Amino acid sequence: MLRRLALTAVVSLATLSAVTPAATAATGPVPLPLPLPVLQDDARARLTITVSGSEDSAAEGTFELRCAPAGGSHPVAERACDRLDELAGEDEDPFAPVPEDALCTLQFGGPATARITGTWEGRHIDTVFSRTNGCEISRWNNLIPVLPNVR
Known part of the structure; x- marks a missing residue:
């Protein structure tokens, strides 16, 4: 619906722009159209989360989150949105990869x-999480309940 509205606005503006020179020659200056508002999605988050390899079948699959x-x-x-709101107020990026020079414990949190x-x-x-x-594991746990609590 939003895309159709945007497309209609763009086509209308293009048509008006093509007609304006001919109308100006015959009748004088035509007032400029008002600027169109920027059409955007107001959702603070629109994520697709795909979980695989979990031992919990309820956690498996692809989920949409808005x-x-x-x-x-x-x-x-x-x-999940409440957790993302909390993280938005912090200075760290919860989606950033683990730095290459990080010292990490050699433990395995599952597949x-x-x-x-x-x-x-x-x-x-566009990021991948593992355990x-x-x-x-810490990076994954920081995003629970956006990501499932798996072991």
Whole structure:
């Protein structure tokens, strides 16, 4: 619906621009059209979360999460959006990868992986989470309940 509205506005503006020179020659100056408002999605988050390799079948699958308002197919969308709101107020990026020079404990948190794509706070997100060492486990746990609580 939003795309159709934007397309209609662009086509109308293009048509008006093409007609304006002919109208100006015959009748004088034509007032300029008012600027169109920028059409944007008001959701603070629009994410696709794909979880695989989990031992919990309920955690497996692809889930859509939208925030402001909370919605989508995510099983706990409102709690996940609340967590993302908390993280937005912090100075750290919860989607940033573990730094290459990080010292991580050699523990294995299980075979689960998750890929998150979409937008958050106006930024493009495309990142992968795993539980292959202490740093990755901590990174995953920081995003619970956006990511499922798996072991």
